[in-house]
Amino acid sequence: MSAIRSTRAALLAVSLLATGALGAAAAPAAATPTGSATSLTCKGKGVDPGARVRHRTETVVHAPLHTVWKLQTDVERWPSWQPGITDVRRLDHGPFRAGSAFRWTTPIPPNPSTPATSLEITSTVRQAERGSCIRWTGPAVGEGLRIDGVHVWRFTEVRGGVRVTTEETHTGTVVDAHEDAARTVLREGLEKWLRDLKAAAESGGR
Numbered sequence: 658m659s660a661i662r663s664t665r666a667a668l669l670a671v672s673l674l675a676t677g678a679l680g681a682a683a684a685p686a687a688a689t690p691t692g693s694a695t696s697l698t699c700k701g702k703g704v705d706p707g708a709r710v711r712h713r714t715e716t717v718v719h720a721p722l723h724t725v726w727k728l729q730t731d732v733e734r735w736p737s738w739q740p741g742i743t744d745v746r747r748l749d750h751g752p753f754r755a756g757s758a759f760r761w762t763t764p765i766p767p768n769p770s771t772p773a774t775s776l777e778i779t780s781t782v783r784q785a786e787r788g789s790c791i792r793w794t795g796p797a798v799g800e801g802l803r804i805d806g807v808h809v810w811r812f813t814e815v816r817g818g819v820r821v822t823t824e825e826t827h828t829g830t831v832v833d834a835h836e837d838a839a840r841t842v843l844r845e846g847l848e849k850w851l852r853d854l855k856a857a858a859e860s861g862g863r
């Protein structure tokens with residue numbers, strides 16, 4: 658049983674790579690099947706084509722594009738609207754752009770076999786087009802755990818707001834060994850991020 662609990666704790670950390678603590682279910686974002694033939698891209702670059710753990714989802718945010726973009730790219734303010742993220746620090750200065758990097762942390766709660774710890778994620782923006790798309794990559798590292806993620810975001814103005822579409826892949830020993838569970842927590846994490854972003858943007862970006 659202790660091995661099972663440890664695996665569950667590690668897989669919870671997988672979801673935290675996408676966002677902080679998982680929230681209660683709300684109106685779900687639209688999801689694209691894992692096997693979708695077309696990957697999301699930013700400037701021609703997409704997620705890891707060899708990753709077995711991936712998820713894509715989207716939602717429409719009823720707010721101006723500049724509000725949505727500001728919330729997503731002002732990374733040091735993420736903790737103000739994403740409760741599960743405790744700290745974010747830019748590792749560069751100036752506008753959010755290709756080459757920007759940031760380090761963020763989120764707690765992993767204790768369980769019967771492992772103590773409370775934290776997951777540290779270092780993300781580097783590889784491609785970015787203002788108001789249109791972002792692609793970042795980087796490792797998430799915790800005690801006995803490493804996950805390599807590739808995350809793509811696309812922002813499209815539609816009638817009444819912005820369609821936000823995101824796709825992410827994870828690779829690593831734990832996720833590759835427990836694919837179904839890893840996909841579930843990745844899906845829940847991405848959908849919670851979109852719910853939080855939608856709520857923050859529709860309340861005026863506060």
